[in-house]
Amino acid sequence: MSESSAAVRPASAAVDPLTAAIEPARAAAVETAGDADAVGEHLGATPETVSAEGAAAHLGEVLTHTFASRLPGYVGWHWAVTIARVPGDERITVDEVVLLPGDQALLAPAWVPWHERLRPGDLSVGDVLPATEDDPRLAPAYTVDDDSADDPEGRIVAGEIGLGRERVLSREGRSEAVARWTAGEFGPTAPMARQAPGPCASCGFYLPLAGSLRQVLGACGNAYAPAEGRVVTADYGCGAHSQATLVVVQDTEVVTSARYDTSEYDVLSD
Numbered sequence: 184m185s186e187s188s189a190a191v192r193p194a195s196a197a198v199d200p201l202t203a204a205i206e207p208a209r210a211a212a213v214e215t216a217g218d219a220d221a222v223g224e225h226l227g228a229t230p231e232t233v234s235a236e237g238a239a240a241h242l243g244e245v246l247t248h249t250f251a252s253r254l255p256g257y258v259g260w261h262w263a264v265t266i267a268r269v270p271g272d273e274r275i276t277v278d279e280v281v282l283l284p285g286d287q288a289l290l291a292p293a294w295v296p297w298h299e300r301l302r303p304g305d306l307s308v309g310d311v312l313p314a315t316e317d318d319p320r321l322a323p324a325y326t327v328d329d330d331s332a333d334d335p336e337g338r339i340v341a342g343e344i345g346l347g348r349e350r351v352l353s354r355e356g357r358s359e360a361v362a363r364w365t366a367g368e369f370g371p372t373a374p375m376a377r378q379a380p381g382p383c384a385s386c387g388f389y390l391p392l393a394g395s396l397r398q399v400l401g402a403c404g405n406a407y408a409p410a411e412g413r414v415v416t417a418d419y420g421c422g423a424h425s426q427a428t429l430v431v432v433q434d435t436e437v438v439t440s441a442r443y444d445t446s447e448y449d450v451l452s453d
């Protein structure tokens with residue numbers, strides 16, 4: 184809105200011309216809304232302040248009038264019309280007219296990028312989830328001790344001839360994985376682990392991971408175990424532990440019902 188078209192004069196010469204300029208402000212809101220019915224009752228007027236060298240100071244020449252919104256779909260919103268006056272000049276100009284949400288306004292949730300919205304399990308066949316350049320779970324291989332191999336010199340040679348990985352799990356990425364798997368289904372707090380005869384660390388079916396995580400993580404290689412083929416923590420365990428021993432108890436036979444015992448009778452035949 185240009186200053187010339189927005190220039191208005193207050194309806195009455197009150198002590199504070201800006202505060203009194205309700206109708207000119209309403210007219211500006213109606214002009215922006217394009218419909219007089221879209222602008223409701225006057226809600227108030229707020230002097231605008233600016234910070235001058237760190238101290239808040241009232242300009243006294245800039246003020247915002249607010250009006251209720253009557254626009255369909257904008258319940259709880261309000262029109263904010265900011266007007267101003269040059270000291271010593273009676274003319275009032277409209278700085279801006281905006282529609283703002285109030286405390287009760289219905290707002291759309293904040294937009295979240297697709298790759299941040301994804302949850303574990305959302306990825307299906309054919310989907311591609313590219314890791315961003317700044318993904319904190321990954322770091323350039325040359326900055327991190329890539330623990331996929333035990334021989335550091337071998338890693339350097341592999342990198343030089345183009346066989347090494349460009350990025351590897353960062354320290355943060357590894358910590359997150361350990362925390363996730365420790366708290367998961369095959370971690371030490373799982374009900375199965377609490378009843379197990381021993382931990383995976385002492386089980387013959389336990390295959391420790393290579394690298395720095397070998398002390399805490401491994402894979403289960405027991406086809407009969409519920410964790411078969413899964414990553415387990417060293418302190419997880421299950422009833423299929425290789426060192427589990429079966430104690431055979433010779434129970435005494437307990438007969439709870441009457442039965443026909445032929446040993447005390449003569450069986451006669453015709």
Ligand code: SF4
Nearest residue numbers: 383386403405408421
């Ligand atoms: S069989 Fe059980 S105890 Fe052994 S590695 Fe697998 S999950 Fe662990």
